[in-house]
Amino acid sequence: MDGSLIDQYESGGEKLRQAIKGLSREDLTAFPVPGTWSIQQIVIHLVDSDLIGADRMKRIIAEENPTLVGYDQDKFVANLFYDEQSANDAAEIFDRNRRLFAKVLRKLPESAFARKGTHTERGVVTLEQQLKGYVQHFEHHLKFVVEKRKKMGK
Numbered sequence: 001m002d003g004s005l006i007d008q009y010e011s012g013g014e015k016l017r018q019a020i021k022g023l024s025r026e027d028l029t030a031f032p033v034p035g036t037w038s039i040q041q042i043v044i045h046l047v048d049s050d051l052i053g054a055d056r057m058k059r060i061i062a063e064e065n066p067t068l069v070g071y072d073q074d075k076f077v078a079n080l081f082y083d084e085q086s087a088n089d090a091a092e093i094f095d096r097n098r099r100l101f102a103k104v105l106r107k108l109p110e111s112a113f114a115r116k117g118t119h120t121e122r123g124v125v126t127l128e129q130q131l132k133g134y135v136q137h138f139e140h141h142l143k144f145v146v147e148k149r150k151k152m153g154k
Helices: 003-020 025-029 039-062 073-079 087-107 110-114 127-151
Strands: 116-119 123-126
Touching: 003 039, 003 087, 003 127, 025 039, 039 073, 039 087, 039 116, 039 127, 110 127, 116 127, 123 127
Parallel strands: none
Antiparallel strands: 116 123
16 A cells, blocks of 8 residues: 555645634635535534544454445535534544544555445445545545635635
């Protein structure tokens, strides 16, 4: 496994913390791009997704072909009080979770990254695919945070 992928995964937490640094509660909950999620909703989505992702990767490492259950991200946003949670706390949890799990990933033999699980919506996936997917997922959403900051002049 190319260690740079694990480095990218691990560095996401600090990037997220920097992306929301200096934003007020009003900034976080604003909708500078109508019809899309607020920065607040993106940050809480990222931590929820990442905790689920870490669980999925741990199962692939520890179990034989575990079932990886999908979820509806829009129902999470609608029903889990995303607007009432702390974006700063979420960014801290995101950062700590990634730093902690990166230590596990670095200890694994190369062969572990070919281990598989079966996702209920995507089918068979490897640990490497999951890791790449969560790195890409974060970068995808980070672009939206940056775009929204710019629209607010921040």
